[in-house]
Amino acid sequence: MRFDVALVLSYLPAIGWAAITTVGLWIVALVASIVIGLAIAVIRLHGGAIVNTVLRLLVEAIRGTPFLIQLFLLYFGGPFIGLTLERLPAGLLALSLFGGCYMSEVFRTGIRAVPRGHIEAAECVGLSQMQILRRILLPEMLVLVLPAGTNIAVGLIKETAVLSVIGVPELTAVISGIGSETYAFVEALTLLSLCYWALVEICARLGRTAEQRLSLYRFAA
Amino acid sequence: MIIPAAQVDGLDKEFGTTRVLDRINLTIPAGQVTCLIGPSGSGKSTLLRCIAMLEEPSAGIISVGGRPLGFSLENGKRVKLPTAHNREVRGQIGMVFQQFNLWPHMTALGNVAEALKTVRRMPKAQANEIAGQKLDEVGLAHRRDYYPAQLSGGQQQRVAIARALALEPKLMLFDEPTSSLDPELTGEVLNVMRKLAEQGMSMIVVSHEIGFVASVASKVVFLDHGRVVLDGTPQEVFAKPRHPRLAQFLDTYLDREAVMLA
Ligand SMILES: Nc1ncnc2c1ncn2[C@@H]1O[C@H](COP(=O)(O)OP(=O)(O)OP(=O)(O)O)[C@@H](O)[C@H]1O
Ligand SMILES: [Mg+2]
Numbered sequence: 001m002r003f004d005v006a007l008v009l010s011y012l013p014a015i016g017w018a019a020i021t022t023v024g025l026w027i028v029a030l031v032a033s034i035v036i037g038l039a040i041a042v043i044r045l046h047g048g049a050i051v052n053t054v055l056r057l058l059v060e061a062i063r064g065t066p067f068l069i070q071l072f073l074l075y076f077g078g079p080f081i082g083l084t085l086e087r088l089p090a091g092l093l094a095l096s097l098f099g100g101c102y103m104s105e106v107f108r109t110g111i112r113a114v115p116r117g118h119i120e121a122a123e124c125v126g127l128s129q130m131q132i133l134r135r136i137l138l139p140e141m142l143v144l145v146l147p148a149g150t151n152i153a154v155g156l157i158k159e160t161a162v163l164s165v166i167g168v169p170e171l172t173a174v175i176s177g178i179g180s181e182t183y184a185f186v187e188a189l190t191l192l193s194l195c196y197w198a199l200v201e202i203c204a205r206l207g208r209t210a211e212q213r214l215s216l217y218r219f220a221a
Numbered sequence: 222m223i224i225p226a227a228q229v230d231g232l233d234k235e236f237g238t239t240r241v242l243d244r245i246n247l248t249i250p251a252g253q254v255t256c257l258i259g260p261s262g263s264g265k266s267t268l269l270r271c272i273a274m275l276e277e278p279s280a281g282i283i284s285v286g287g288r289p290l291g292f293s294l295e296n297g298k299r300v301k302l303p304t305a306h307n308r309e310v311r312g313q314i315g316m317v318f319q320q321f322n323l324w325p326h327m328t329a330l331g332n333v334a335e336a337l338k339t340v341r342r343m344p345k346a347q348a349n350e351i352a353g354q355k356l357d358e359v360g361l362a363h364r365r366d367y368y369p370a371q372l373s374g375g376q377q378q379r380v381a382i383a384r385a386l387a388l389e390p391k392l393m394l395f396d397e398p399t400s401s402l403d404p405e406l407t408g409e410v411l412n413v414m415r416k417l418a419e420q421g422m423s424m425i426v427v428s429h430e431i432g433f434v435a436s437v438a439s440k441v442v443f444l445d446h447g448r449v450v451l452d453g454t455p456q457e458v459f460a461k462p463r464h465p466r467l468a469q470f471l472d473t474y475l476d477r478e479a480v481m482l483a
Binding site (some may be wrong): 075117118120121122123124125126127131137139140152159203217218 | 312316337339384385387
């Protein structure tokens with residue numbers, strides 16, 4: 001069997017759209033993960049015992065089970081509790097929840113790593129708890145968690161592939177479809193790997209650039 | 222009678238079962254420098270932190286500028302004061318920490334202007350102008366756009382002083398402001414504090430810089446095991462024959478040269 005580049009190239013427009021879909025899924029899920037992660041982290045640091053336990057169990061359940069199972073549960077199990085979702089929203093919701101739970105743990109660690117004295121200094125000049133959260137804790141925390149956050153973002157790119165199993169037309173679904181149509185499996189899967197690798201590399205580079213830019217904001221500990 | 226800058230009556234502080242401050246009674250005179258000295262663990266920081274409302278006293282009343290802070294005594298009972306009242310009285314106090322505690326994601330100017338913008342709700346331009354003046358007063362006008370990580374320890378501490386001064390406090394608290402600095406950087410910070418003292422700022426300073434204490438303080442308080450052991454002018458407190466615990470403290474904690482100066 002020879003490596004048929006021309007064959008793959010003839011499917012380029014379809015692959016292009018699939019790549020755009022994957023990137024779009026990733027960006028939406030990443031933004032949602034950050035929002036969900038922040039919400040869980042802040043509530044768990046300030047909330048009451050019951051809310052805390054519920055959120056802790058949620059985070060542990062999500063982190064303790066494969067994403068594939070979570071996706072199946074939501075997409076096929078959802079209708080039993082009255083939650084019927086289309087493929088795309090179901091996929092995005094599952095992915096965002098998954099990313100959000102991982103992010104929340106990183107954010108919690110980050111918030112706890114902000115030196116106590118920085119908060120006390122803010123209390124001394126009269127900032128309210130809300131202002132301290134918004135102006136001191138969250139910005140300082142985001143700088144601290146950038147490397148760990150980038151890792152989760154990279155992980156999310158790869159998890160988008162799982163959405164192919166419920167038929168979301170992203171890279172994995174489209175390219176493996178081309179593979180079965182043309183029997184050019186090796187070409188298709190090689191191309192698929194290259195696509196993910198490129199995306200991951202771009203994301204990691206963006207993370208490193210941001211880290212360098214933000215290094216100015218780090219305290220000399 | 223002149224209202225003292227601060228008054229501490231029967232202050233106790235316990236952490237769990239350990240009593241860290243034991244029946245502290247102190248008057249902090251207005252417009253003067255009061256220095257707190259004492260061995261490590263004697264409760265100096267805890268006392269300052271109680272006055273700054275960073276710790277809640279277990280018993281006793283603290284008042285600042287004649288107004289009770291945190292708790293007040295009503296019909297012989299100690300009652301918690303409303304948050305709004307405490308916020309207002311606390312606004313009269315500026316605190317400077319050993320570790321500077323600048324916010325690393327803001328420039329020097331941003332650090333100083335922050336409370337003016339968020340707490341005093343000043344327009345940005347006005348806040349920045351005042352912050353610029355305060356930085357100028359501590360000799361750092363040319364470093365306004367630097368981040369804390371780009372400043373030396375001495376410069377960071379001077380920014381921290383400017384940050385506290387921006388809110389026009391009536392009482393400044395300094396907790397070992399030069400202890401985490403290299404020896405060659407302590408002078409610039411002590412000079413700023415000396416200038417502040419000359420301008421008549423009421424100050425409480427925890428410091429092991431005994432030369433500074435002896436030359437600037439009008440009152441020295443020696444704390445040991447959470448109790449006020451000595452309380453008087455530097456001449457009275459350092460007079461010979463020295464109180465045995467003070468003599469031991471001076472021998473253990475300070476180099477001989479500094480003691481000679483005092
Ligand atoms: N948050 C806390 N919980 C429990 N114990 C504490 C706490 N803060 C201080 N202490 C204890 O209170 C005592 C007094 O501490 P403090 O920091 O006030 O002493 P200090 O005079 O400032 O000492 P140093 O010169 O080392 O700064 C110490 O024994 C310390 O271990
Ligand atoms: Mg101390």
